[in-house]
Amino acid sequence: MKALLGTSPVTEGNVLLDKRPPRDWSRRDLAQSVAALPQTEAIAFPLTAREMVAMGRYPHLGPLAGEGDRDRMAVLGALKACDVAELADRDVSTLSGGEFQRVRIARALAQEPRCLVLDEPTASLDIRHEMEIFELLRASANSGMTVLAITHGLDTAAQFADRILLLSKGRVAAEGVPEDVLREETLAAVYDWPLSVHKDPQSCS
Numbered sequence: 001m002k003a004l005l006g007t008s009p010v011t012e013g014n015v016l017l018d019k020r021p022p023r024d025w026s027r028r029d030l031a032q033s034v035a036a037l038p039q040t041e042a043i044a045f046p047l048t049a050r051e052m053v054a055m056g057r058y059p060h061l062g063p064l065a066g067e068g069d070r071d072r073m074a075v076l077g078a079l080k081a082c083d084v085a086e087l088a089d090r091d092v093s094t095l096s097g098g099e100f101q102r103v104r105i106a107r108a109l110a111q112e113p114r115c116l117v118l119d120e121p122t123a124s125l126d127i128r129h130e131m132e133i134f135e136l137l138r139a140s141a142n143s144g145m146t147v148l149a150i151t152h153g154l155d156t157a158a159q160f161a162d163r164i165l166l167l168s169k170g171r172v173a174a175e176g177v178p179e180d181v182l183r184e185e186t187l188a189a190v191y192d193w194p195l196s197v198h199k200d201p202q203s204c205s
Contacts, residue, residue: 001117001150005036017115031059035113037104039120043092049103050088053078056110078110081136083129097124105133115146122153134160158182159200166190 002008003015006022015021022030035056043052056078057071067075079085082102092100101124108116116137122130138160141147151157157164157178164181166174168190174181187195 028059034115035108035111037108037118047092049090052092052103053107053110056107074110078106082106117148119150
């Protein structure tokens with residue numbers, strides 16, 4: 001994740017975005033193309049949920065430019081998509097962990113990136129919102145956005161991912177489509193624990 005964002009050096013291989021390494025991009029151009037959701041974040045000043053989501057539009061605004069209609073529509077659409085529109089005027093310091101996380105995801109979506117990178121995006125969400133967020137990310141991918149999500153949820157990865165990169169002690173243990181990666185023998189070796197894999201009769205994943 002850090003290598004893709006150009007904040008960590010690559011020790012082996014290459015990371016390319018549109019055939020160029022991230023370090024060759026200006027910060028503004030990179031922010032217009034890639035949105036990132038780190039695992040944790042602290043806000044040190046008063047900020048409403050709407051103001052935080054609107055921060056996702058900063059890369060698209062010119063010097064000293066205010067929000068335009070497209071910016072306002074992007075912010076409102078993201079608030080609604082993440083089920084936080086009713087929290088728009090709340091200070092983010094008063095939100096629960098799950099509410100704050102959904103506001104953060106809304107900010108990333110309001111950025112309208114071509115690539116969205118998320119680290120444990122649903123870790124603090126209840127089951128309903130976890131599934132809604134993954135469905136939203138799946139829809140974003142279907143519309144042409146590249147979505148990279150780091151998750152410990154094997155079940156949601158199986159249901160929503162096109163491809164899975166399974167890591168073990170910092171190294172690649174398996175990579176490919178879910179049915180090729182999430183095999184009992186592979187998972188048992190990675191997690192050092194016997195696991196059973198069954199298809200969901202509803203989703204067939």
